[in-house]
Amino acid sequence: MGIFHITNASRGTANAWHFYYALVFVIKVLCGKLVVALAAP
Structure with missing residues (x-):
């Protein structure tokens, strides 16, 4: 995480x-976990 001086x-x-x-980012993480859960046997 960068620190920006604005x-x-x-x-x-x-x-x-x-x-x-x-x-x-949160949506990507949630979708990624969902895909892993669905792909798991």
């Missing part, structure tokens, strides 16, 4: 992007 003006946008990437 201005107050861009902090809201950066937080939105971080939330978006975190949400996508």
Whole structure:
């Protein structure tokens, strides 16, 4: 995880992007676990 030094003006946008990437990451992890569960005998 990188640490970004940003201005107050861009902090809201950066937080939105971080939330978006975190949400996508969680979805990928959940889908990956689901696929493994379905693929397991």
